[in-house]
Every structure is written in structure tokens, then in C-alpha cells.
Amino acid sequence: MRFTKMHGAGNDFVVLDRRDGSPLPPRHELAHMADRHTGIGCDQLMILTPAQRPGSVAGYRIVNQDGSDAGQCGNGARCLAAWLHRDGALQREGVLDSPAGPVFARVLDEGFEVSLSAPRFDAPSIPMTGVSSDESGHRLRVGDCDVRFGAVSMGNPHVVIEVDEITAAPVELAATLQSHPAFPGGCNVGFVQRVTRAHLRLRVIERGVGETLACGSGACAAHAWLHHQGRVDEHTAIDLPGGRLGATWAGGREEPVRLSGPATFVFEGTWNS
Numbered sequence: 001m002r003f004t005k006m007h008g009a010g011n012d013f014v015v016l017d018r019r020d021g022s023p024l025p026p027r028h029e030l031a032h033m034a035d036r037h038t039g040i041g042c043d044q045l046m047i048l049t050p051a052q053r054p055g056s057v058a059g060y061r062i063v064n065q066d067g068s069d070a071g072q073c074g075n076g077a078r079c080l081a082a083w084l085h086r087d088g089a090l091q092r093e094g095v096l097d098s099p100a101g102p103v104f105a106r107v108l109d110e111g112f113e114v115s116l117s118a119p120r121f122d123a124p125s126i127p128m129t130g131v132s133s134d135e136s137g138h139r140l141r142v143g144d145c146d147v148r149f150g151a152v153s154m155g156n157p158h159v160v161i162e163v164d165e166i167t168a169a170p171v172e173l174a175a176t177l178q179s180h181p182a183f184p185g186g187c188n189v190g191f192v193q194r195v196t197r198a199h200l201r202l203r204v205i206e207r208g209v210g211e212t213l214a215c216g217s218g219a220c221a222a223h224a225w226l227h228h229q230g231r232v233d234e235h236t237a238i239d240l241p242g243g244r245l246g247a248t249w250a251g252g253r254e255e256p257v258r259l260s261g262p263a264t265f266v267f268e269g270t271w272n273s
């Protein structure tokens with residue numbers, strides 16, 4: 001089975017081409033491919049599938065390192081745009097059918113951009129239940145801590161916790177939040193430091209993976225949440241441990257969040273199943 005290893009700001013992927021509609025390998029085999037010790041190693045497998053809508057370039061599915069499905073993956077979508085561009089299937093721009101709906105992909109002079117869905121902040125969209133909320137956000141008791149956070153669906157669930165200093169973020173809270181009954185589908189947990197109205201620092205502990213070097217939908221969620229609170233401008237540069245991403249959203253209810261950044265080819269290979 002041919003595969004391509006890629007990364008976007010250190011968030012790494014195994015890309016499989018199933019645009020011919022052939023069946024996917026079983027889930028345990030996908031998790032084996034993602035394993036960093038006994039497999040190829042990646043945060044997510046990005047699987048190209050046949051287009052679902054007339055005019056779309058391709059569809060895709062996302063499988064986390066632990067074999068679970070995800071509804072969206074911003075950096076993975078950017079890497080697929082780069083893959084399809086190299087393949088000749090995507091010229092300057094085109095639509096990809098993601099599990100969360102259409103994603104508009106664009107080749108930039110430097111890097112690749114995708115327009116993910118409009119952010120959703122309501123509890124059922126996350127999904128999230130049993131938390132106390134006011135206009136400044138949500139709160140949840142986790143052990144001795146009163147955790148205040150934002151919640152955003154980017155097609156996948158994100159908790160956004162603002163911290164004063166990213167190096168001192170209480171990342172150990174993430175595991176408890178991820179398995180908390182308040183989030184029946186689990187969640188990705190981002191810790192964000194607002195440096196200025198146009199510059200953020202972010203770390204994301206991903207559902208189904210652990211801490212990643214970057215998370216595109218997490219970057220969009222952090223930007224959208226802070227913009228929703230009136231605390232950042234329309235565009236932010238977001239520094240993650242693996243590199244810089246850009247997020248753009250001016251607050252329109254149906255306006256997609258745009259995510260830009262690098263998409264890099266690492267190697268091609270054959271997996272012997």
C-alpha cells in the first residue's frame with residue numbers, strides 16, 4: 001500500500017489515496033500504521049476518498065493515532081491540498097469534501113490555505129453538557145481547580161483555555177477534561193496566550209493523540225473564541241511548538257475560518273500489511 005508522509009508545522013500525517021473508492025484498511029491496521037514505534041508514525045491518517053459533491057476535487061476521512069475518527073483536521077486538509085496540487089488534481093483552488101462539510105482549499109504563494117466551517121459556540125454543537133456558562137465563557141470544577149474556558153466546534157470539539165504565559169500552561173488538566181462527562185464526544189484542549197491582538201501562542205492536547213506540535217482546527221478555535229470575545233483582530237499569527245499558522249475570521253455567523261501555513265512532503269513509502 002503506497003503512502004505519503006507529510007507534516008504541517010510539525011503536525012504529521014500519513015496520506016493514503018483511496019479516491020478509487022477501494023475499502024479502507026481495518027481500523028487496527030490504521031492505528032498500527034500511526035504507531036511511532038512499530039509503524040510509520042503520525043498524529044493522523046488522512047485518507048483521500050471519492051468526491052461527494054459535483055465539482056469537488058476529492059473527499060477525505062481523518063483517523064487519529066489511536067484509531068478513532070475525527071470530524072475535522074485543518075493541517076491535514078492543508079497537506080491534502082498540497083498533495084492534490086502536486087498530483088495535478090487541484091490547480092490554484094478547489095473544494096474538498098470533509099466529514100464536516102465542504103472545505104475550500106487554496107494554493108498560496110507560500111503555503112496552503114483551507115476555509116473550515118463557521119465556528120459554532122453553542123453547547124449542543126460541541127457537544128457539551130452540564131457546565132455553567134455566562135457571556136464570558138464556561139466553567140467546570142476539575143479536582144481543586146475552577147477551570148474557565150471557551151468551547152468551539154470547528155467540525156470537531158475544542159476547549160480553549162486562556163493562560164498568561166504559555167510555558168506555564170497547566171497541560172495536565174487536559175486529560176481530565178478530555179474524559180469528563182461534560183464532553184460526551186471527548187475534546188481537543190488548547191491553551192492560548194494572547195500576546196497582542198494579532199499574535200497568539202498556543203499548545204494543543206489533541207483527542208486521540210496527545211500533545212501535537214501544531215493543530216490547525218485548534219488554531220482556528222482559539223482565534224474564533226478570542227475574536228468572539230472581542231479580544232483579537234480579524235487575523236492572528238499563531239505560534240505553536242512546531243511552527244506558525246495564520247487564522248482569519250471576522251466574526252460573521254456563517255463565515256468560515258481560514259487557516260494558512262506550510263505543508264511539507266517528508267517521504268513516500270510502501271506499507272506491507
Ligand SMILES: N[C@H](CCC[C@H](N)C(=O)O)C(=O)O
Nearest residue numbers: 070073074075156215216217
Ligand atoms: N491535527 C488536526 C486536528 C485533529 C483532530 C482530532 N485530534 C480530533 O478532533 O479528534 C488539525 O490540524 O486540525
